[in-house]
Amino acid sequence: MSAKVVVVGSLNMDLVARAQRLPRPGETLAGDTFFTAAGGKGANQAVAVARLGASAAMIGCVGDDAYGLQLRNALEVEGIDCQGVVTCAGVSTGVAMITVDAASQNCIVIVPGGNGLLVPDAVARFDGLLQAAQVIICQLEVPLPTVAWTLARGRQLGKRVILNPAPATGPLPAEWFNHVDYLTPNESEAEALTGVAVHDQASALLAGTRLLALGAGKVIITLGAQGALLITPDGHQHYPAPVVKALDTTAAGDTFIGGFAAGLVQGLEEGEAIRFGQRAAALSVTRAGAQPSIPRLAELLP
Structure with missing residues (x-):
């Protein structure tokens, strides 16, 4: 069966420490707990798609180490098509070092590892997956030329293209916008893309309007506890x-993006797909970790 959603992006092993607060520069804090969990924005979104009822395929790179094997196995257990997950010799698998405080806020340092080797040619090798997809999802944890190539190829193929501009550090290349059906930043990412400080619905609308003017098809700005616009x-x-x-x-x-995409390919109307993604994301924040926190479809059914 061809995957309805293809995710082109990152696979990381998350190294998670919990502490009462986030450390200041130069400070050493005593933490409360530590665990590892499969993560990476790309892999997280693929897992969310699969757990929430749609077929998924992943295109990405891991290193030839224990973490790479664990990450591939974690996706395969979910029924995700991993033919596009390439093991690269002589490089580490990507890792994300995450500190979470008592208020559930986090700070993250990412070391790309194998993710940095996901060049455009590596994606083009699996063009058959893109051709068979209904939805293609990209993020920004892999080389930007690869994101650019995938967005353009998705538009050329007439697919629904979702770009989650995370992590965003500044404006996107102008030519990207016309290839994107749904641009899905959070508040800080929307500010990085537009220069508009986003903190409520009004400022989100201003930022979203600017992104539309740049050429994005539609914009969904996620606002945490304030919902989505x-x-x-x-x-x-x-x-x-x-x-x-x-x-x-x-x-x-990531859970929201995966849920939204899964909803679309399962025939939900746009607004229903957004609500479906929100319900999944809301459940995910009540649990620790990246992929371990992502709910399954049965948990969202009445």
Whole structure:
């Protein structure tokens, strides 16, 4: 069976420490707990797609080490097509070092490892997966030329293209926008892309309108506990977030993206797909870790 959603992106092993607060520069803190978990924005989104009812394939690179083997196995257990996950000799698998405080806020340092070897030719080798997909998802944890190539190829093939611009450190190349059906930044990413400080619906609308003007098809700005704002050429719609007590926000955005994509390919209307992604993300923040926190479809059914 061909995958309906193909994710082109990163695979990381997450090394997670919990502490009462985040350390200041030069400070050493005593932590409370430590664990490792499969992560990486690309892999997280693929897992969310698969757990939430749609077929998924992953295109990415890992190192020839124990973490790489663990990450591939974690995807295969979920039924994800891993023919596009390439093991690269002589390089480490990507890692993310994550500290989470008592308020469930986090700070993350990422070492790309194998993710840095996902060049355009590496994606082109698996063009058959792209051709068979309904939705293609990209993020920014792999080389930007690879993201650019994949977005353009997705548009050329007439696929629905989702770009999650994370982590965003500044404006995107102008030519990218016309290839994107759904641009999905959070508040800080929207600010990095537009220069607009996003802190509520009004500022999100201003940022989203600017992104539309740059050429994005539609924009969904996720606002954490304030929900999500969909901005389209025809208007905008706010979607309130389910109210939960957050434990760990790691992978909440990835869960939303995967849930949204899974909803689209399962025939949900756009707004319904957003709500579906929100419900999945809300459940994910009540649990620790990246992929371990992502819920399954049965947990969201009435």
